[in-house]
Amino acid sequence: MIEIRNLxxxxxxxxxxxKNISFTVEDGERVGLIGANGAGKSTLMKLMLGLLESTDxxxxxxxxxxxxxxxxxxxxxGFVLQNSDxxxxxxxxxxxxxxxxxxYGMGQTxxxxxxxxxxxxxxxxxxxxxxxxxxxxxxxxxxxxAAVLAMEPSALLMDxxxxxxxxxxxxxxxxxxxxxxxTCIITSxxxxxxxxxxxxxxxxxxxxxxxxxxxxxxxxDRELLEAHHMELPxxxxxx
Amino acid sequence: MNRxxxxxxxxxxxxxxxxxxSPVHRLSxxxxxxxxxxxxxxxxxxxxxxxxxxxxxxxYPYVLFQLSGISFRxxxxxxxxxxxxxxxxxxxxxxxDRDPLLQIAGxxxxxxxxxxxxxxxxxxxxxxxxxxxxxTAKIDDLCAAxxxxxxxSLLVTVFMLTYRYISVLTEEVALMTDAYHLxxxxxxxxxxxxxxxFLGQLLLRTMDRAQELYAAMLLRGxxxxxxxxxxxxxxxxxxxxxxxxxxxxxxxxxxxxxxxIGRMFMR
Ligand SMILES: Nc1ncnc2c1ncn2[C@@H]1O[C@H](COP(=O)(O)OP(=O)(O)OP(=O)(O)O)[C@@H](O)[C@H]1O
Ligand SMILES: [Mg+2]
Numbered sequence: 001m002i003e004i005r006n007l008x009x010x011x012x013x014x015x016x017x018x019k020n021i022s023f024t025v026e027d028g029e030r031v032g033l034i035g036a037n038g039a040g041k042s043t044l045m046k047l048m049l050g051l052l053e054s055t056d057x058x059x060x061x062x063x064x065x066x067x068x069x070x071x072x073x074x075x076x077x078g079f080v081l082q083n084s085d086x087x088x089x090x091x092x093x094x095x096x097x098x099x100x101x102x103x104y105g106m107g108q109t110x111x112x113x114x115x116x117x118x119x120x121x122x123x124x125x126x127x128x129x130x131x132x133x134x135x136x137x138x139x140x141x142x143x144x145x146a147a148v149l150a151m152e153p154s155a156l157l158m159d160x161x162x163x164x165x166x167x168x169x170x171x172x173x174x175x176x177x178x179x180x181x182x183t184c185i186i187t188s189x190x191x192x193x194x195x196x197x198x199x200x201x202x203x204x205x206x207x208x209x210x211x212x213x214x215x216x217x218x219x220x221d222r223e224l225l226e227a228h229h230m231e232l233p234x235x236x237x238x239x
Numbered sequence: 240m241n242r243x244x245x246x247x248x249x250x251x252x253x254x255x256x257x258x259x260x261s262p263v264h265r266l267s268x269x270x271x272x273x274x275x276x277x278x279x280x281x282x283x284x285x286x287x288x289x290x291x292x293x294x295x296x297x298x299y300p301y302v303l304f305q306l307s308g309i310s311f312r313x314x315x316x317x318x319x320x321x322x323x324x325x326x327x328x329x330x331x332x333x334x335x336d337r338d339p340l341l342q343i344a345g346x347x348x349x350x351x352x353x354x355x356x357x358x359x360x361x362x363x364x365x366x367x368x369x370x371x372x373x374x375t376a377k378i379d380d381l382c383a384a385x386x387x388x389x390x391x392s393l394l395v396t397v398f399m400l401t402y403r404y405i406s407v408l409t410e411e412v413a414l415m416t417d418a419y420h421l422x423x424x425x426x427x428x429x430x431x432x433x434x435x436x437f438l439g440q441l442l443l444r445t446m447d448r449a450q451e452l453y454a455a456m457l458l459r460g461x462x463x464x465x466x467x468x469x470x471x472x473x474x475x476x477x478x479x480x481x482x483x484x485x486x487x488x489x490x491x492x493x494x495x496x497x498x499x500i501g502r503m504f505m506r
Contacts, residue, residue, distance in 0.1 A: 051457075086451035087452075104460045
Protein backbone atom coordinates (compact mmCIF):
# COMPACT_ATOMS: atom_id res chain seq x y z
CA MET A 1 0.00 0.00 0.00
CA ILE A 2 1.30 3.42 -0.89
CA GLU A 3 -0.08 6.39 0.89
CA ILE A 4 0.44 10.08 0.21
CA ARG A 5 -0.67 12.61 2.80
CA ASN A 6 -0.84 16.34 2.19
CA LEU A 7 2.23 16.38 0.02
CA UNK A 8 3.52 19.74 -1.12
CA UNK A 9 6.77 20.13 -2.97
CA UNK A 10 8.71 23.04 -4.42
CA UNK A 11 11.98 23.01 -6.36
CA UNK A 12 12.38 26.74 -5.85
CA UNK A 13 11.02 28.48 -2.74
CA UNK A 14 7.61 30.00 -3.27
CA UNK A 15 6.84 28.05 -6.44
CA UNK A 16 5.21 24.77 -5.42
CA UNK A 17 4.98 22.25 -8.26
CA UNK A 18 2.86 19.89 -6.15
CA LYS A 19 0.18 21.27 -3.87
CA ASN A 20 -1.38 19.35 -1.02
CA ILE A 21 -1.65 15.99 -2.74
CA SER A 22 -3.28 13.07 -0.91
CA PHE A 23 -4.23 9.61 -2.16
CA THR A 24 -3.82 5.95 -1.31
CA VAL A 25 -2.98 3.11 -3.65
CA GLU A 26 -4.03 -0.35 -2.43
CA ASP A 27 -1.99 -3.50 -2.98
CA GLY A 28 -2.40 -4.88 -6.47
CA GLU A 29 -4.14 -1.76 -7.75
CA ARG A 30 -3.08 -0.30 -11.10
CA VAL A 31 -3.27 3.46 -11.19
CA GLY A 32 -2.70 5.79 -14.10
CA LEU A 33 -1.25 9.20 -13.32
CA ILE A 34 -2.15 11.60 -16.11
CA GLY A 35 -1.75 15.28 -16.75
CA ALA A 36 -0.30 17.78 -19.20
CA ASN A 37 3.46 18.37 -19.60
CA GLY A 38 4.82 19.92 -16.46
CA ALA A 39 1.83 18.89 -14.34
CA GLY A 40 4.16 17.30 -11.78
CA LYS A 41 3.89 13.58 -12.55
CA SER A 42 7.59 12.79 -12.63
CA THR A 43 8.16 14.91 -9.54
CA LEU A 44 5.50 12.95 -7.69
CA MET A 45 7.15 9.65 -8.63
CA LYS A 46 10.56 10.83 -7.51
CA LEU A 47 9.08 11.85 -4.17
CA MET A 48 7.56 8.40 -3.71
CA LEU A 49 11.00 6.85 -4.19
CA GLY A 50 12.76 9.31 -1.96
CA LEU A 51 14.82 10.69 -4.86
CA LEU A 52 13.44 14.04 -3.82
CA GLU A 53 13.05 14.75 -0.13
CA SER A 54 9.76 15.13 1.68
CA THR A 55 8.85 14.85 5.33
CA ASP A 56 6.15 12.52 6.61
CA UNK A 57 4.12 12.74 3.45
CA UNK A 58 4.81 9.47 1.66
CA UNK A 59 4.34 6.03 3.19
CA UNK A 60 4.96 2.60 1.67
CA UNK A 61 3.28 -0.18 3.66
CA UNK A 62 3.09 2.23 6.56
CA UNK A 63 6.82 3.01 6.49
CA UNK A 64 7.56 6.71 5.95
CA UNK A 65 9.88 7.50 3.05
CA UNK A 66 12.90 9.20 4.59
CA UNK A 67 16.62 8.87 4.65
CA UNK A 68 17.06 5.88 6.95
CA UNK A 69 14.21 3.88 5.45
CA UNK A 70 15.33 4.31 1.85
CA UNK A 71 17.01 0.89 1.41
CA UNK A 72 13.85 -0.82 2.63
CA UNK A 73 11.59 1.37 0.48
CA UNK A 74 13.67 0.90 -2.62
CA UNK A 75 13.70 -2.85 -2.18
CA UNK A 76 9.91 -2.66 -2.42
CA UNK A 77 9.48 -0.14 -5.20
CA GLY A 78 10.83 -0.56 -8.73
CA PHE A 79 11.15 2.54 -10.88
CA VAL A 80 11.36 2.82 -14.64
CA LEU A 81 12.79 6.26 -15.42
CA GLN A 82 11.30 8.53 -18.07
CA ASN A 83 14.65 8.48 -19.89
CA SER A 84 16.20 5.03 -20.22
CA ASP A 85 19.54 6.52 -21.19
CA UNK A 86 19.75 7.75 -17.63
CA UNK A 87 18.90 4.40 -16.19
CA UNK A 88 21.52 2.09 -17.67
CA UNK A 89 25.02 2.38 -16.33
CA UNK A 90 26.73 -0.95 -16.80
CA UNK A 91 28.42 -1.81 -20.11
CA UNK A 92 26.10 -4.60 -21.23
CA UNK A 93 22.40 -5.25 -20.80
CA UNK A 94 23.00 -8.45 -18.84
CA UNK A 95 25.42 -6.75 -16.47
CA UNK A 96 22.97 -3.94 -15.95
CA UNK A 97 20.17 -6.32 -15.06
CA UNK A 98 22.43 -8.31 -12.73
CA UNK A 99 23.70 -5.19 -10.94
CA UNK A 100 20.71 -4.81 -8.64
CA UNK A 101 20.42 -8.53 -8.00
CA UNK A 102 24.05 -8.81 -6.93
CA UNK A 103 23.69 -5.76 -4.71
CA TYR A 104 20.94 -7.52 -2.83
CA GLY A 105 23.15 -10.51 -2.23
CA MET A 106 22.10 -12.88 -4.99
CA GLY A 107 24.84 -15.21 -6.29
CA GLN A 108 26.22 -14.84 -9.82
CA THR A 109 24.64 -18.04 -11.20
CA UNK A 110 21.28 -17.23 -9.71
CA UNK A 111 21.49 -13.67 -11.09
CA UNK A 112 22.33 -15.04 -14.54
CA UNK A 113 19.32 -17.32 -14.41
CA UNK A 114 17.04 -14.47 -13.36
CA UNK A 115 18.44 -12.27 -16.13
CA UNK A 116 17.63 -14.89 -18.75
CA UNK A 117 14.19 -15.33 -17.28
CA UNK A 118 13.12 -11.66 -17.47
CA UNK A 119 14.62 -11.17 -20.92
CA UNK A 120 12.65 -14.19 -22.10
CA UNK A 121 9.52 -12.92 -20.46
CA UNK A 122 9.83 -9.70 -22.47
CA UNK A 123 10.83 -11.56 -25.66
CA UNK A 124 14.13 -9.68 -25.91
CA UNK A 125 16.68 -12.41 -25.16
CA UNK A 126 18.73 -11.21 -28.11
CA UNK A 127 19.64 -8.08 -26.14
CA UNK A 128 21.44 -10.00 -23.42
CA UNK A 129 25.07 -9.46 -24.37
CA UNK A 130 24.58 -6.23 -26.31
CA UNK A 131 26.33 -3.04 -25.28
CA UNK A 132 24.04 -0.41 -23.87
CA UNK A 133 25.45 2.25 -26.17
CA UNK A 134 24.74 0.16 -29.24
CA UNK A 135 21.05 -0.51 -28.89
CA UNK A 136 18.10 1.56 -30.03
CA UNK A 137 16.01 3.81 -27.82
CA UNK A 138 13.15 1.31 -27.65
CA UNK A 139 15.50 -1.58 -26.94
CA UNK A 140 16.99 0.42 -24.10
CA UNK A 141 13.51 0.91 -22.71
CA UNK A 142 12.83 -2.83 -22.84
CA UNK A 143 16.16 -3.52 -21.13
CA UNK A 144 15.44 -0.92 -18.44
CA UNK A 145 12.05 -2.48 -17.75
CA ALA A 146 13.70 -5.91 -17.57
CA ALA A 147 16.25 -4.61 -15.06
CA VAL A 148 13.51 -3.34 -12.80
CA LEU A 149 11.31 -6.45 -13.15
CA ALA A 150 14.22 -8.69 -12.26
CA MET A 151 14.29 -7.17 -8.79
CA GLU A 152 10.74 -8.47 -8.17
CA PRO A 153 9.57 -5.29 -6.45
CA SER A 154 6.23 -5.35 -4.68
CA ALA A 155 5.20 -2.20 -6.53
CA LEU A 156 6.24 -0.76 -9.87
CA LEU A 157 6.43 2.92 -10.72
CA MET A 158 6.73 3.56 -14.42
CA ASP A 159 7.32 6.98 -15.94
CA UNK A 160 6.11 6.80 -19.54
CA UNK A 161 6.91 3.11 -20.03
CA UNK A 162 5.63 2.92 -23.60
CA UNK A 163 7.14 6.06 -25.11
CA UNK A 164 9.69 5.08 -27.78
CA UNK A 165 8.27 1.57 -28.16
CA UNK A 166 7.07 0.13 -31.44
CA UNK A 167 3.46 -1.11 -31.54
CA UNK A 168 4.45 -4.71 -30.89
CA UNK A 169 6.63 -3.94 -27.88
CA UNK A 170 4.01 -1.50 -26.64
CA UNK A 171 1.44 -4.27 -26.79
CA UNK A 172 3.85 -6.59 -24.93
CA UNK A 173 4.37 -4.10 -22.15
CA UNK A 174 0.63 -3.57 -21.84
CA UNK A 175 0.07 -7.32 -21.61
CA UNK A 176 2.91 -7.61 -19.16
CA UNK A 177 1.53 -4.88 -16.91
CA UNK A 178 -1.90 -6.50 -17.00
CA UNK A 179 -0.42 -9.86 -16.03
CA UNK A 180 1.59 -8.52 -13.10
CA UNK A 181 0.20 -9.16 -9.64
CA UNK A 182 2.08 -6.13 -8.29
CA THR A 183 0.83 -2.66 -7.59
CA CYS A 184 1.55 -0.41 -10.57
CA ILE A 185 1.59 3.34 -10.83
CA ILE A 186 1.98 4.48 -14.39
CA THR A 187 2.32 7.94 -15.87
CA SER A 188 1.76 8.37 -19.55
CA UNK A 189 0.39 10.56 -22.27
CA UNK A 190 -0.62 7.34 -24.03
CA UNK A 191 -4.15 7.34 -22.66
CA UNK A 192 -5.11 4.24 -24.60
CA UNK A 193 -2.43 2.38 -22.73
CA UNK A 194 -3.72 3.75 -19.43
CA UNK A 195 -7.23 2.68 -20.38
CA UNK A 196 -6.02 -0.84 -21.20
CA UNK A 197 -3.97 -1.29 -18.05
CA UNK A 198 -5.38 0.79 -15.23
CA UNK A 199 -8.60 0.56 -13.31
CA UNK A 200 -8.13 3.92 -11.65
CA UNK A 201 -6.88 7.27 -12.91
CA UNK A 202 -5.58 10.33 -11.11
CA UNK A 203 -5.67 13.52 -13.13
CA UNK A 204 -3.12 16.17 -12.19
CA UNK A 205 -2.96 19.75 -13.34
CA UNK A 206 -0.54 22.41 -12.15
CA UNK A 207 0.46 20.36 -9.16
CA UNK A 208 -3.00 19.59 -7.85
CA UNK A 209 -5.28 16.55 -8.11
CA UNK A 210 -8.21 17.50 -10.31
CA UNK A 211 -9.94 14.17 -10.30
CA UNK A 212 -9.36 10.71 -8.87
CA UNK A 213 -11.67 7.91 -9.97
CA UNK A 214 -12.35 4.90 -12.20
CA UNK A 215 -10.42 4.97 -15.48
CA UNK A 216 -13.55 4.29 -17.52
CA UNK A 217 -15.30 7.39 -16.23
CA UNK A 218 -12.43 9.87 -16.32
CA UNK A 219 -11.04 8.84 -19.67
CA UNK A 220 -14.52 9.11 -21.24
CA ASP A 221 -15.08 12.61 -19.93
CA ARG A 222 -14.19 14.68 -22.95
CA GLU A 223 -14.92 18.02 -21.31
CA LEU A 224 -12.83 17.28 -18.28
CA LEU A 225 -9.88 16.07 -20.31
CA GLU A 226 -9.96 18.95 -22.73
CA ALA A 227 -10.18 21.47 -19.89
CA HIS A 228 -6.81 20.09 -18.75
CA HIS A 229 -4.98 19.98 -22.09
CA MET A 230 -5.75 16.37 -22.98
CA GLU A 231 -7.91 14.45 -25.41
CA LEU A 232 -10.06 11.35 -25.36
CA PRO A 233 -8.16 8.11 -25.91
CA UNK A 234 -8.28 7.20 -29.62
CA UNK A 235 -10.14 3.99 -28.99
CA UNK A 236 -12.95 5.93 -27.32
CA UNK A 237 -13.11 8.93 -29.61
CA UNK A 238 -13.86 6.73 -32.62
CA UNK A 239 -17.14 5.51 -31.18
CA MET B 240 30.84 11.05 -36.45
CA ASN B 241 31.92 14.21 -34.72
CA ARG B 242 35.05 14.37 -32.61
CA UNK B 243 33.31 13.71 -29.31
CA UNK B 244 31.72 10.64 -30.77
CA UNK B 245 35.12 9.43 -31.88
CA UNK B 246 36.49 9.87 -28.38
CA UNK B 247 33.51 8.00 -27.05
CA UNK B 248 34.07 5.28 -29.56
CA UNK B 249 37.69 4.93 -28.45
CA UNK B 250 36.59 4.67 -24.86
CA UNK B 251 34.05 1.99 -25.62
CA UNK B 252 36.63 0.22 -27.69
CA UNK B 253 38.79 -0.08 -24.58
CA UNK B 254 35.81 -1.51 -22.74
CA UNK B 255 35.39 -4.07 -25.45
CA UNK B 256 39.03 -5.15 -25.36
CA UNK B 257 38.47 -6.18 -21.76
CA UNK B 258 35.65 -8.44 -22.90
CA UNK B 259 38.02 -10.57 -24.97
CA UNK B 260 39.01 -13.99 -23.77
CA SER B 261 42.64 -14.99 -23.36
CA PRO B 262 44.81 -16.57 -20.68
CA VAL B 263 45.74 -13.07 -19.53
CA HIS B 264 42.12 -11.90 -19.35
CA ARG B 265 41.30 -14.86 -17.12
CA LEU B 266 43.89 -13.92 -14.49
CA SER B 267 42.65 -12.03 -11.47
CA UNK B 268 42.68 -8.24 -11.79
CA UNK B 269 44.59 -7.97 -8.54
CA UNK B 270 47.53 -10.01 -9.79
CA UNK B 271 47.64 -8.01 -13.02
CA UNK B 272 47.48 -4.75 -11.13
CA UNK B 273 50.34 -5.80 -8.83
CA UNK B 274 52.51 -7.05 -11.68
CA UNK B 275 51.94 -3.79 -13.55
CA UNK B 276 52.83 -1.69 -10.53
CA UNK B 277 55.96 -3.74 -9.92
CA UNK B 278 56.91 -3.48 -13.57
CA UNK B 279 56.59 0.29 -13.54
CA UNK B 280 58.54 0.63 -10.29
CA UNK B 281 61.41 -1.53 -11.52
CA UNK B 282 61.51 0.02 -14.98
CA UNK B 283 61.69 3.50 -13.54
CA UNK B 284 64.40 2.48 -11.06
CA UNK B 285 66.99 1.67 -13.76
CA UNK B 286 69.99 3.97 -13.93
CA UNK B 287 69.70 6.77 -16.47
CA UNK B 288 72.44 5.34 -18.67
CA UNK B 289 71.25 1.72 -18.44
CA UNK B 290 69.65 1.52 -21.88
CA UNK B 291 70.24 -2.22 -22.33
CA UNK B 292 68.76 -2.95 -18.91
CA UNK B 293 65.58 -1.05 -19.69
CA UNK B 294 65.49 -2.64 -23.09
CA UNK B 295 65.39 -6.09 -21.51
CA UNK B 296 62.27 -5.06 -19.61
CA UNK B 297 60.42 -5.01 -22.94
CA UNK B 298 60.15 -8.74 -22.43
CA TYR B 299 57.07 -8.21 -20.27
CA PRO B 300 54.94 -6.20 -22.73
CA TYR B 301 56.14 -8.47 -25.51
CA VAL B 302 54.93 -11.61 -23.74
CA LEU B 303 51.67 -9.91 -22.81
CA PHE B 304 50.89 -8.81 -26.35
CA GLN B 305 51.56 -12.37 -27.48
CA LEU B 306 49.42 -14.01 -24.82
CA SER B 307 46.49 -11.59 -24.74
CA GLY B 308 45.96 -11.12 -28.46
CA ILE B 309 45.76 -7.33 -27.94
CA SER B 310 47.09 -5.58 -31.02
CA PHE B 311 50.41 -3.79 -30.61
CA ARG B 312 49.44 -1.37 -33.36
CA UNK B 313 46.33 -0.31 -31.49
CA UNK B 314 48.49 0.36 -28.43
CA UNK B 315 50.89 2.55 -30.40
CA UNK B 316 47.95 4.32 -32.00
CA UNK B 317 46.40 5.08 -28.61
CA UNK B 318 49.75 6.30 -27.28
CA UNK B 319 50.39 8.65 -30.16
CA UNK B 320 49.69 11.77 -28.11
CA UNK B 321 51.54 10.61 -25.03
CA UNK B 322 54.84 9.65 -26.65
CA UNK B 323 55.78 13.19 -27.73
CA UNK B 324 55.08 14.34 -24.18
CA UNK B 325 57.46 11.77 -22.79
CA UNK B 326 60.01 12.77 -25.39
CA UNK B 327 59.72 16.43 -24.39
CA UNK B 328 60.73 15.70 -20.83
CA UNK B 329 64.11 14.38 -21.93
CA UNK B 330 64.66 16.43 -25.05
CA UNK B 331 67.28 18.69 -23.47
CA UNK B 332 69.40 15.92 -22.03
CA UNK B 333 71.59 15.62 -25.17
CA UNK B 334 72.40 19.35 -24.97
CA UNK B 335 73.39 19.48 -21.34
CA ASP B 336 75.13 16.18 -20.85
CA ARG B 337 77.74 16.16 -23.63
CA ASP B 338 80.40 13.95 -22.09
CA PRO B 339 81.11 11.17 -24.54
CA LEU B 340 80.03 7.92 -23.02
CA LEU B 341 81.01 5.45 -25.70
CA GLN B 342 82.42 5.35 -29.20
CA ILE B 343 80.76 3.38 -31.98
CA ALA B 344 82.67 3.24 -35.27
CA GLY B 345 84.42 6.46 -34.48
CA UNK B 346 81.26 8.39 -33.59
CA UNK B 347 81.15 9.36 -29.96
CA UNK B 348 77.82 9.09 -28.27
CA UNK B 349 77.17 11.47 -25.41
CA UNK B 350 75.70 10.60 -22.05
CA UNK B 351 72.79 12.94 -22.73
CA UNK B 352 71.90 11.01 -25.84
CA UNK B 353 71.82 7.73 -23.94
CA UNK B 354 69.87 9.11 -21.02
CA UNK B 355 67.35 10.62 -23.42
CA UNK B 356 66.81 7.29 -25.14
CA UNK B 357 66.60 5.49 -21.81
CA UNK B 358 63.97 7.91 -20.56
CA UNK B 359 61.97 7.63 -23.76
CA UNK B 360 62.06 3.85 -23.60
CA UNK B 361 61.10 3.85 -19.92
CA UNK B 362 58.12 6.07 -20.67
CA UNK B 363 56.96 3.97 -23.58
CA UNK B 364 57.27 0.73 -21.64
CA UNK B 365 55.29 2.09 -18.73
CA UNK B 366 52.58 3.40 -21.06
CA UNK B 367 52.47 0.03 -22.79
CA UNK B 368 52.14 -1.82 -19.50
CA UNK B 369 49.32 0.47 -18.35
CA UNK B 370 47.56 0.06 -21.67
CA UNK B 371 47.85 -3.69 -21.34
CA UNK B 372 46.44 -3.55 -17.84
CA UNK B 373 43.34 -1.56 -18.74
CA UNK B 374 42.71 -3.57 -21.86
CA THR B 375 42.86 -6.92 -20.10
CA ALA B 376 41.07 -6.07 -16.85
CA LYS B 377 37.59 -4.58 -16.53
CA ILE B 378 37.29 -1.33 -14.69
CA ASP B 379 34.94 -2.88 -12.13
CA ASP B 380 37.41 -5.68 -11.45
CA LEU B 381 40.25 -3.20 -11.10
CA CYS B 382 38.19 -1.27 -8.59
CA ALA B 383 37.46 -4.46 -6.69
CA ALA B 384 41.20 -5.20 -6.74
CA UNK B 385 41.96 -1.74 -5.36
CA UNK B 386 39.46 -2.39 -2.60
CA UNK B 387 41.19 -5.66 -1.78
CA UNK B 388 44.42 -3.70 -1.50
CA UNK B 389 42.59 -1.65 1.12
CA UNK B 390 42.47 1.53 -0.91
CA UNK B 391 39.68 3.55 0.80
CA SER B 392 36.23 2.88 -0.58
CA LEU B 393 35.62 6.59 -1.15
CA LEU B 394 38.63 6.90 -3.46
CA VAL B 395 37.70 3.81 -5.40
CA THR B 396 34.12 4.99 -5.83
CA VAL B 397 35.27 8.39 -7.01
CA PHE B 398 37.58 6.71 -9.50
CA MET B 399 34.83 4.43 -10.74
CA LEU B 400 32.25 7.19 -11.06
CA THR B 401 34.76 9.46 -12.78
CA TYR B 402 35.26 6.75 -15.33
CA ARG B 403 31.53 6.49 -15.88
CA TYR B 404 31.16 10.27 -15.85
CA ILE B 405 33.65 10.66 -18.69
CA SER B 406 31.42 8.71 -21.02
CA VAL B 407 28.35 10.61 -19.87
CA LEU B 408 30.20 13.86 -20.50
CA THR B 409 31.40 12.89 -23.96
CA GLU B 410 27.98 11.56 -24.88
CA GLU B 411 26.44 14.91 -24.02
CA VAL B 412 29.16 16.74 -25.96
CA ALA B 413 28.42 14.54 -28.95
CA LEU B 414 24.69 15.19 -28.76
CA MET B 415 25.11 18.93 -28.27
CA THR B 416 27.67 19.30 -31.04
CA ASP B 417 25.32 17.55 -33.43
CA ALA B 418 22.40 19.69 -32.31
CA TYR B 419 24.55 22.81 -32.73
CA HIS B 420 25.73 21.95 -36.21
CA LEU B 421 22.27 21.04 -37.39
CA UNK B 422 21.32 24.65 -36.85
CA UNK B 423 24.64 26.26 -37.75
CA UNK B 424 25.37 24.76 -41.15
CA UNK B 425 28.76 25.41 -42.67
CA UNK B 426 30.40 26.44 -39.41
CA UNK B 427 33.65 24.85 -38.45
CA UNK B 428 33.74 24.06 -34.78
CA UNK B 429 31.67 26.02 -32.33
CA UNK B 430 31.64 29.78 -32.64
CA UNK B 431 33.60 31.56 -29.94
CA UNK B 432 30.64 33.60 -28.68
CA UNK B 433 28.66 30.41 -28.08
CA UNK B 434 31.30 28.75 -25.92
CA UNK B 435 30.07 30.15 -22.63
CA UNK B 436 26.54 28.95 -22.98
CA PHE B 437 27.68 25.71 -24.57
CA LEU B 438 29.95 24.84 -21.67
CA GLY B 439 27.46 26.00 -19.05
CA GLN B 440 24.74 23.92 -20.64
CA LEU B 441 27.08 20.98 -20.87
CA LEU B 442 27.93 21.14 -17.19
CA LEU B 443 24.28 21.38 -16.14
CA ARG B 444 23.20 18.61 -18.47
CA THR B 445 25.90 16.21 -17.43
CA MET B 446 25.27 16.98 -13.77
CA ASP B 447 21.59 16.23 -14.22
CA ARG B 448 22.38 13.08 -16.05
CA ALA B 449 24.98 11.93 -13.59
CA GLN B 450 22.52 12.58 -10.82
CA GLU B 451 19.85 10.48 -12.48
CA LEU B 452 22.35 7.70 -13.14
CA TYR B 453 23.37 7.80 -9.52
CA ALA B 454 19.72 7.69 -8.51
CA ALA B 455 19.22 4.68 -10.77
CA MET B 456 22.13 3.00 -9.01
CA LEU B 457 20.74 3.80 -5.57
CA LEU B 458 17.35 2.48 -6.58
CA ARG B 459 18.91 -0.85 -7.31
CA GLY B 460 20.63 -1.24 -4.01
CA UNK B 461 23.98 0.47 -4.55
CA UNK B 462 25.44 1.25 -1.14
CA UNK B 463 28.92 2.48 -1.90
CA UNK B 464 30.39 -0.97 -2.42
CA UNK B 465 30.37 -2.65 -5.79
CA UNK B 466 29.45 -6.29 -5.34
CA UNK B 467 32.60 -8.36 -5.30
CA UNK B 468 31.72 -11.00 -7.83
CA UNK B 469 32.87 -14.54 -7.70
CA UNK B 470 34.53 -14.62 -11.10
CA UNK B 471 35.80 -17.66 -12.86
CA UNK B 472 39.29 -16.29 -12.37
CA UNK B 473 42.09 -18.76 -12.22
CA UNK B 474 43.50 -18.25 -8.75
CA UNK B 475 46.49 -20.57 -8.86
CA UNK B 476 47.48 -19.26 -12.25
CA UNK B 477 47.21 -15.70 -10.92
CA UNK B 478 49.57 -16.46 -8.06
CA UNK B 479 52.04 -18.17 -10.38
CA UNK B 480 51.75 -15.21 -12.74
CA UNK B 481 52.54 -12.73 -10.00
CA UNK B 482 55.46 -14.65 -8.54
CA UNK B 483 57.02 -15.56 -11.88
CA UNK B 484 57.03 -11.96 -13.06
CA UNK B 485 58.33 -10.70 -9.74
CA UNK B 486 61.28 -13.08 -10.02
CA UNK B 487 61.92 -12.17 -13.66
CA UNK B 488 61.77 -8.41 -12.98
CA UNK B 489 64.12 -8.67 -10.03
CA UNK B 490 66.53 -10.80 -12.06
CA UNK B 491 66.45 -8.31 -14.94
CA UNK B 492 67.09 -5.47 -12.57
CA UNK B 493 69.90 -6.84 -10.44
CA UNK B 494 71.56 -9.45 -12.61
CA UNK B 495 73.28 -8.15 -15.66
CA UNK B 496 71.74 -10.57 -18.14
CA UNK B 497 73.47 -9.35 -21.34
CA UNK B 498 76.74 -9.52 -19.46
CA UNK B 499 76.00 -13.06 -18.23
CA ILE B 500 75.10 -14.24 -21.73
CA GLY B 501 78.19 -12.61 -23.11
CA ARG B 502 80.40 -14.33 -20.58
CA MET B 503 78.78 -17.68 -21.34
CA PHE B 504 80.02 -17.42 -24.89
CA MET B 505 83.40 -15.99 -24.07
CA ARG B 506 84.35 -18.98 -21.98
N1 LIG C 1 14.98 20.18 -11.32
C1 LIG C 1 13.99 21.07 -11.38
N2 LIG C 1 14.16 22.32 -10.92
C2 LIG C 1 13.17 23.24 -10.96
N3 LIG C 1 11.94 22.97 -11.49
C3 LIG C 1 11.70 21.76 -11.97
C4 LIG C 1 12.72 20.74 -11.95
N4 LIG C 1 12.20 19.62 -12.50
C5 LIG C 1 10.93 19.93 -12.85
N5 LIG C 1 10.62 21.20 -12.54
C6 LIG C 1 9.33 21.86 -12.73
O1 LIG C 1 8.35 21.13 -12.04
C7 LIG C 1 7.15 21.01 -12.78
C8 LIG C 1 6.75 19.55 -12.87
O2 LIG C 1 7.70 18.83 -13.61
P1 LIG C 1 7.55 17.28 -13.88
O3 LIG C 1 8.81 16.81 -14.48
O4 LIG C 1 7.10 16.61 -12.65
O5 LIG C 1 6.40 17.25 -14.96
P2 LIG C 1 5.71 16.02 -15.66
O6 LIG C 1 4.29 16.03 -15.25
O7 LIG C 1 6.47 14.79 -15.45
O8 LIG C 1 5.78 16.45 -17.21
P3 LIG C 1 6.04 15.58 -18.52
O9 LIG C 1 4.71 15.08 -18.95
O10 LIG C 1 6.52 16.58 -19.49
O11 LIG C 1 7.02 14.52 -18.21
C9 LIG C 1 7.42 21.66 -14.14
O12 LIG C 1 6.78 22.88 -14.17
C10 LIG C 1 8.91 21.85 -14.17
O13 LIG C 1 9.21 23.07 -14.79
MG1 LIG D 1 7.61 13.52 -16.64
